[in-house]
Every structure is written in C-alpha cells, then in structure tokens.
Amino acid sequence: MNDRATKKSRAMTRSPQTARSPRADPATDEAARPAAEILDELHQLRTENAQLRKDAATLRQSDAWATLILDTVPEAMLVVDAQDRVVRANACANEVFGFRPGEMTGLGVEAFLPDRPPAEHSGHPARPLDTLPSCAVRQGSESQGRRRDGSPFPAEIGIGSMRMEDLEFRVVSVADITERKRDEDELRIAAIAFESQSGMMVTDPQGLILRVNQAFTRLTGYSAAEAVGKTPNLLSSGRHPPEFYQQMWATITDKGYWQGQIWNRRKSGRVYAEWLTITAVTAADGQISHYVSTFSDITLNSEADAQIHRLAHYDALTQLPNRRLLQDRLAQALATTTRHELFGAILFLDLDNFKTLNDTRGHDTGDQLLVEVTQRLLLGVRESDTVARLGGDEFVVLLEELSKDADEAAALAKQIGEKLGASISQPFQVNGHDLHCTASIGIGLFHLRETVEDLLKHGDIAMYHAKTAGRNTLRFFDPTMQARLDERSALETELRKAVQQHQLQLYYQPQIDDTGRVIGAETLLRWLHPQRGLIAPGDFIPLAEESGLILPIGLWVLEAACAQLKAWSAQDSTRELVLAVNVSARQFKQADFADQVTAVLDASGANPARLKIELTESLVLDNVEDTIEKMCVLKTLGVSFSMDDFGTGHSSLAYLTQLPLDQLKIDRSFVLNLPDNINDGIIVKTIITMGRSLALDVIAEGVETEGQREFLQLHGCHAYQGYLYGKPMPLARFEEFLTASAVRQKVGAGGAP
Ligand code: C2E
Ligand code: CA
Ligand code: CA
Numbered sequence: 001m002n003d004r005a006t007k008k009s010r011a012m013t014r015s016p017q018t019a020r021s022p023r024a025d026p027a028t029d030e031a032a033r034p035a036a037e038i039l040d041e042l043h044q045l046r047t048e049n050a051q052l053r054k055d056a057a058t059l060r061q062s063d064a065w066a067t068l069i070l071d072t073v074p075e076a077m078l079v080v081d082a083q084d085r086v087v088r089a090n091a092c093a094n095e096v097f098g099f100r101p102g103e104m105t106g107l108g109v110e111a112f113l114p115d116r117p118p119a120e121h122s123g124h125p126a127r128p129l130d131t132l133p134s135c136a137v138r139q140g141s142e143s144q145g146r147r148r149d150g151s152p153f154p155a156e157i158g159i160g161s162m163r164m165e166d167l168e169f170r171v172v173s174v175a176d177i178t179e180r181k182r183d184e185d186e187l188r189i190a191a192i193a194f195e196s197q198s199g200m201m202v203t204d205p206q207g208l209i210l211r212v213n214q215a216f217t218r219l220t221g222y223s224a225a226e227a228v229g230k231t232p233n234l235l236s237s238g239r240h241p242p243e244f245y246q247q248m249w250a251t252i253t254d255k256g257y258w259q260g261q262i263w264n265r266r267k268s269g270r271v272y273a274e275w276l277t278i279t280a281v282t283a284a285d286g287q288i289s290h291y292v293s294t295f296s297d298i299t300l301n302s303e304a305d306a307q308i309h310r311l312a313h314y315d316a317l318t319q320l321p322n323r324r325l326l327q328d329r330l331a332q333a334l335a336t337t338t339r340h341e342l343f344g345a346i347l348f349l350d351l352d353n354f355k356t357l358n359d360t361r362g363h364d365t366g367d368q369l370l371v372e373v374t375q376r377l378l379l380g381v382r383e384s385d386t387v388a389r390l391g392g393d394e395f396v397v398l399l400e401e402l403s404k405d406a407d408e409a410a411a412l413a414k415q416i417g418e419k420l421g422a423s424i425s426q427p428f429q430v431n432g433h434d435l436h437c438t439a440s441i442g443i444g445l446f447h448l449r450e451t452v453e454d455l456l457k458h459g460d461i462a463m464y465h466a467k468t469a470g471r472n473t474l475r476f477f478d479p480t481m482q483a484r485l486d487e488r489s490a491l492e493t494e495l496r497k498a499v500q501q502h503q504l505q506l507y508y509q510p511q512i513d514d515t516g517r518v519i520g521a522e523t524l525l526r527w528l529h530p531q532r533g534l535i536a537p538g539d540f541i542p543l544a545e546e547s548g549l550i551l552p553i554g555l556w557v558l559e560a561a562c563a564q565l566k567a568w569s570a571q572d573s574t575r576e577l578v579l580a581v582n583v584s585a586r587q588f589k590q591a592d593f594a595d596q597v598t599a600v601l602d603a604s605g606a607n608p609a610r611l612k613i614e615l616t617e618s619l620v621l622d623n624v625e626d627t628i629e630k631m632c633v634l635k636t637l638g639v640s641f642s643m644d645d646f647g648t649g650h651s652s653l654a655y656l657t658q659l660p661l662d663q664l665k666i667d668r669s670f671v672l673n674l675p676d677n678i679n680d681g682i683i684v685k686t687i688i689t690m691g692r693s694l695a696l697d698v699i700a701e702g703v704e705t706e707g708q709r710e711f712l713q714l715h716g717c718h719a720y721q722g723y724l725y726g727k728p729m730p731l732a733r734f735e736e737f738l739t740a741s742a743v744r745q746k747v748g749a750g751g752a753p
Contacts, residue, residue, distance in 0.1 A: 076174040084109045087169065096176050098148035109172070113157065115143045145174055154181045199274070201293045207231045210290070219274070219297050221267030232293070237271045239263040248278070252291075256280050261298065272299040315389045317367055318374040326388035326396055330452045333400045338448050340401060343409030347397040347417050348442040348459035349377070351424070352471040354393035357435065368430045369437065376423045381416065396459065409445055410476065417441045417474045425472065438472035445476070468542075492547050494529070495540055499552050503528050506560050507728035510737060511580070511699065514718040516748065518741050520578035522614070522701075522721060523561050524728040525553070545586050554587035555596060562604035562611065564731070569607060573742060580612040580642060585619040589626075594633040601637065608638035614665065615641060617649030624655055631660050642699070647687055656694060664691045666717065668702025675711035688716045 070077050076093035078086050089097075089104040097104065097112050104112075145155035158173040194200055199216040203209050212227045220227075220235055227234065240263065251258045257279045265271050274295040283289040313325035321329065330346070337344050351373065358366035370393065377387045377395060386398040399416060402409035421439050428435040442462025446455050462477035469475060498504055505528055508521040527535040544550040561579045568574035587593065601608050613634070620627050620643070631641055642663035647670055666687050670680045684700075691698040700712050703722030712720065726737055 073173075076176075078104070078109065078112070078172045078174065080109050080170050080172060082168040093174065096145070096147075096174060112146055113143060113155070113172070113174070114146055142177070145176065153178050197296070199293075199295045199297075201227070201232065201295075203232065203291045203293070205288045205290070207291070209234075219266075219272075219295070220264070226267075235264040235266075237263040237265040239271065252278055252280055256282075262295075272297055274298060315391075318371055318389050320374055320395075321386060321388040323388070323390050326386065326390070326398070327452050327456075329386045329388075329398055330455055333398060334446065334450060334452065334455070336400065337446060341448070342401040342404055343406055343445050343447050344402055345399045345409060345413035345416075346444045346446065346455055346459040347399065347413065347420070348444075348463035349395040349397065349420065349424075349439050350441075350463055350467065351393035352438045352440055352467075354437070357437070361433065361435070365431050365433065365435070369428055369435055372428050372430060373424060373437070376426075377420060380420045380423055396456075406445065406447070410443075413443050413445065414474065414476075417443055421472065421474060440466035440471050441474040442466050443474065443476045488543060491540065492543055492549070495527070495544060495547075495549055498527055498529070499549065499556065503530070504553065504556060505730065506557065506564070507730060508579075508734035509721055509728040510726045510734070510741075511578075511719060511721045512725050512741075514713050514720075515745075516741070517745055518577070518738055519719065520580065520610075520612070521734060522580040522728075523557060523582070525557060525582075526728075541584070545584055548586070550584050550586050551590070554584060555600070557581060558597060558600045559604065562600050562606040565606035565610045566604045569610070574738065576610075577738075578610050578612050578640075580614050582614045582644070583619075585616070585622065588615065588619055588630070589622070594630045597634055597639065598637060601639075608634075609640070611638075612640045612642050612663070614644040616644050617646070620659060621649070621655065624658065628659060635660050642697075647683055656690070661694075661696055663697040663699055666698065666700040666712075668722075671700050671702045671708055671712070671722070672704075674708045681711065684712070684717075685715050688712075692716060 070088070070090035071092070073090060074092060076096040077090040078093055079088035081087050086104045086107050086109060089099070091101070093099075093104065094101055141157050143155050143157050145153050147153065154177045156175040156177050158175075160171040160173075162169055162171075194211075194213050195215070196213070197215055199219040200211075200213040201209055201216055202211040209227050209230055209232065212222075212224050216227065217223050222234065248258050248260070257277060259277045260275075261273055262276045263271050264274055275298045276293060276295040278291055278293045280288045281290040281292060313322060313328075314320065315322045333344055336342075354366065354369070357369065370389075373393075373395070374387070374389070377397060381387060381397055381399070384400060386396075386400075388396045388398070390396055397416075397420065399413060402412045421441055424437055424439045428437060440463055442459050442465065444455055444458030444462055446458075458477040462475045466473050466475040505526045506523045507526050509524055510518050511520045511522060513519050525537045525541070527537075527540055529535050541550070544553050558581060561581045565577075565579055568577055583593075590596070597611075597613075601611065615627075635641070640662040641660065642665050643659075643661055644665050645667040646664045648667045664687060666684055670683050670687075673680050674684065675681060688698050690696075697719065698717045699719035699721060700708075700717050701721045703709050703712070703720040703724045705724060708722075709720055709724060726734075729737065
C-alpha cells in the first residue's frame, strides 16, 4: 500500500500546481506580488500540508486494518503484483509455507504454487495466476502448494484479481487441504469396502437400520429401501431363544463387539446361517453412535457341519438322537428343571421279544420293526419331548416339564408310558408279516440335583424291574429298587464263590406211590450261605439263570444226583430209587446238553434208568424239535422225562403227543384247593385222563393233606410228593426217612391181612 499511497500523494501535490497554472511565473512575479497574497498562499500551503498529514494517517490506519483483517483470516493469503511477486503475505501464509514474517515479500509465487493452471490463452507463457480477467474471483481450484522445505501439499486456491489504473494486483488464498483429502480418501475406501462381498448394515444406537450395502440385499433379499428404518428383527429366524440375544448384547456392551454364528431368515422365508460380527462405533464423546454389522452366508459350511453333527448325534437307522445327544438333552432338561422347579421323566423302553424276532425273521425285518416302533413312539409324545435310541431295541423318551407336583408328574408319565406300551403292542405289518411286540417300560422321575448318569441308571433299573415283573409292563424307579439291585449284584458275586466253595447242597423230597412206598425223590437245590444261612432256590435260581451261573450249577446238580444214584445202587433198599432232577431252560438249550448228561452218567457209573429229568412247558415249547431230539438221545440211554408244573402253561395236546415224555407232574396250585374247589378238581381229573390216554405216569406235587391224596388216588393218580410225606431234606435225613418208611411198610405189610 505504500506505493499506492506515494502515487496518490504525488497526484495530490500536482493538483494545486495545475490550479495555479493560469498565473504568471512566480519567480518573475514574486516581488510584484502583494504580501497579503503571499500570506494567503502560505496559509493555503499550510492547510494543504495538514490535509496531507491527515491523509497519510488515514492511509496508515487503513493499512493497519488491512493487516489485521488479513492476519485474522484462517487461510493463507498472498497479495501478488503483476509480475507474480509477493508483495504481502498474511500470518497464516507464513505458517502454511513455513516462513518468518516478511520473508515471503518479493519472492516469485511459482516457488509456492508450482502448478500452473492450464493456459487459457496462448501467445505468452502462462503464469500461475494469469488466467483471470481483471477484477474477477475464482474459487476452489485444487492445486499443489510447496512449503519452504520443498514438501508438497494439496491446496485449494482462490484468486481475486484487481486492476486499478495502471496497477494490477491479485489476492491469492491458499488452503492446506491435506486433512480434507485424507478424509475424502478414507471415505472413498470406506465406500468401496462397504460395497464388499460381505453383507453390511449400519444402525443407529437404537438399532434402526440406517444403511445397508448391495451384498446385504443379495444375501437377505431385502432392498435398501425395505431395510432402512426397520430394526434387524426383520431378519429374525425365531431359532434363537431370547437369552441368546441378551447374551449377544451383553458381550457388545462389554467388549464393543460380538462375533458368532446366527440363524436368520431371508425375505423368501428361508432360514440360513450367517457368520456375524457386530461392532459398536463410539463417537468422540465416548457414546455409541452406530452399530456396524458384517455378515456372510455360511449355510454351506453349516450344512457340512450339520451333516457331521447328524452322523455323530443321530442313529443311522431311525434318525433318532443317539445316546450322546440324549445325554446333552438330559443335561439341558436338568438345567431347565432346576430353573423352573418342574418334574420331568425319563422312560426306558425295551422290546420284550425283539431278539427272538430278529433271529427268526432276519435282521431286515428287525430293522424295519425298529423304524416302525420309532414312528409310533414319535406319534405318542409331544414335539418338545425327545425320543432317543440307545442301541438295539432300547429306546428312551425324555418328557420335560411335566408338573411342579411329583404325584401329578408321575401320573402323567405313567399315562404316557401306558399309551406308548399300548401302541407298541398293536400288531405291526412288516414285509408282509404280522409282527407282535410288547415293551417293558421303566420310568424315572427327575427334579432338582440329579445327574445325567443317575437319571439314565434309574430309568434302566426301573426297566429291568418291569422286565422281571413279567414284561409288557411298566415300573417306576424308587430308591429301594436301587438297594435291591445293589444287593443282587453282591449276591451274584457270592453265588460265583458258592459254586467254587461247595456251599451248594442237594435236598431230597420223597416221592411216594399209593402203597406208601418211597419210589424216589426230587432233588432240590439249597445254598448254605456262611452268613445268611439256608437260601431257597427261588431266591437265587433266577439270578443264576440270568448271569449264566446256572450252567455250572446245573452240571454240578447232575453230577451230585448221579453220584448219589451210584452210591444207592450198592444197596437193595435204595437201588430202585429214581432221582428227579430239575433242568433249567438255559441249561437244556446248550447244544451239547445231551452229551453232558451222557458224560456225567458215564463218569459216575449211575444207571440212566434211575435218572429222571424235569422239564417245564415253556422250555419245551421254545423249540420243540430241538427238545425232541435231545430227549430222544437221552431216552435211548434210559433216562426218563417228567413235565413239571403241568397245567400252568399253554398245554396243547399236539405237542404232548410228539414229546417222548414219561410223566406229567400236576402243578401244586391245582392240588392246593382239592378236594373242595370244583374247578381245580376238573382240571386235575382232566390231566389224569390225558396222561392215561397218552400212556404217561401222573404224579402230583404239593400234596399236603390226606384229603388231597384221597381225591388224587380216587381219580387215578398213584404217585405223590408233598409235605404230607416230607419236606425237602438233606441226604442224611432222607436216608433216615427211607429207613423209617421201609420199617412202616414192613409193619404195614406185616399187619395187613
Ligand atoms: P419245583 O421244581 O416246582 O419244585 C417244587 C417246589 O415245591 C419246591 O420248592 C418244594 O419245596 C415245593 N414243595 C414241595 N412240596 C410242597 C408242599 O406240599 N407244599 C408247598 N407249599 N410246597 C411244596 P423249592 O425247593 O423252594 O424249589 C423251588 C423251585 O426252584 C423248584 O420248583 C425249581 O423250579 C427250582 N429248583 C430247585 N432246585 C433246582 C435245581 O437243582 N435246578 C433247577 N434248574 N431248578 C431248581
Ligand atoms: Ca421240579
Ligand atoms: Ca413243580
């Protein structure tokens, strides 16, 4: 501005001269001029001088104003002259370009703004700023600035141009836009990233969707317009319980993000699995400003996972959960039970005759039957209940949340168990066959503080009790069952020892003919337990049968009986005695049973004709042909056979005629109420008649009274066994009994007329 001020002041000094020009030359006129005129001029000069000083002050003041304004502008401002030299730079310019105040003055502007805008008019070389017409302003062109140290920076340049008389100057504003550029780049990168292959969704802190990308639309089926303004609930599959989402938000609040697999639903309704990351975006003030969700469809992966999961957790034949999955479900059920204090129940279900069916009809049919059973079980329970297959013909039904009341829960479980049992006992149509099947069901109730193992054990024990209670039935677990079971297994261990330590003993119960003569005895097993004392066979024979111990025991009985027969053969008084030995089904079913008996007879030297084997109807019926074969082999040796407990089974004349039997043994239950019970009387008479027509001996067991004996004798039964004569007794007592009865016989015979 100094320049301009000088020019202006020169112009001003010229103006009074111009005003004085019409007058004569002052040098020649000086003397002639009057003093008043000179004084007047002097005054005028003084006034002009004062005016000039005043003007100069005004100029200085406005220059200071201009400096103040320029330095306040937060942008670099350069004033340049017609030669593009800096005549003035404001404080910000010094700072941006890295100069100290005043240092930029006089420097060419190319040093700071090396980029020339494209030449708009040819002819003379383009200069950075010469593209503007006079008094024009150009805003916002982007260029490059260069600092004193040579480093470039992105700049936005505005140029104002002024031409005044012969003076031309420009004001150039330069903004350092490094940060803005960086922000723009980031935005551009973010925009590209946002349109990536992953679905993305941005919500506000309240969860309203603000923005979604194209992948979102591709993956979910919802357009941006459909999604924006809604909440992510739009995608909810309903597969996750509320606790799942609570947990998710708790993690986001805690850690700032959540990651995991989630099932969502497409617009089309299809549920898909996605891998989801939710990140909370925090603003400068620490408050959450947005949530960004990124997800990708992992349904394919999940399907592979699901396949593996299926194989590991489901039974291949029935597609039911297997033991492993059942254990998981049980653990969950126990957790909910504990939370809601509701009783649940576990039903153990075992098919009663599956093994036989599988063996006789073939495995294909067996498998098919298991599938059919599965269908019936599934039909019989609620959808929320679990039906699992443990393997073989064992199923488990898990009934959850039955009731808060134990009795009510038990009643419900029983009702469902009975319904399932009834549905299974309906005939099945498999491969053109009508199959009949029943189930034994054990029920365990569960409440608080149980373990999965306990639960499974309880169901199993209860089922076992249902089996022993006669199959096709249902039993509840109660703690005494457990005690009994524990006792059983202890007993089994002891029985094993009993065989080795000779704690087993044969008792003899006499068999008498109608002359009162002892014709023989039935051997009945006793266990002389060192602590428990005498144990009756009813208390250990079933256990021995189940554990297989009956095989060595049965063999021992045969050996002991044959040894006794051999011993008796030495004396006339006992040589004729016949010993009846009980043989259990399992024992008789051994393929080499006949060989075993033969070997024992040979080894002992006993007369086979003195050995009688007692079989039961169920044993015989199980496989009639095999039974007949074995019986025939032994019969040729001279061994005889008696049908024990006759009348209690499904007696059928057809098989009776086929079997090479020697004797029918009327069951104790028919004898008990003779002679008063008319029905029993008819049965007994029928058996006797049947025996006679088939040329079989008939013996009655359980004869306790003279009245019973008379009735039997009257109707043609001439052999008796029972307390009327004697209880089963040890050998020594039996031999005493023999002697005493021989004496009685003699006396009787002697006394007879
Ligand atoms: P079972 O073969 O029917 O034996 C007859 C059972 O009736 C015997 O019971 C005998 O003591 C009992 N008894 C005999 N007369 C009377 C009577 O007048 N009144 C009453 N109330 N009962 C009478 P026990 O000795 O307890 O034997 C029970 C069952 O154990 C036998 O029934 C038999 O099935 C089985 N058993 C006994 N010994 C053996 C054995 O060595 N091997 C096999 N496999 N089973 C055996
Ligand atoms: Ca018997
Ligand atoms: Ca019997």
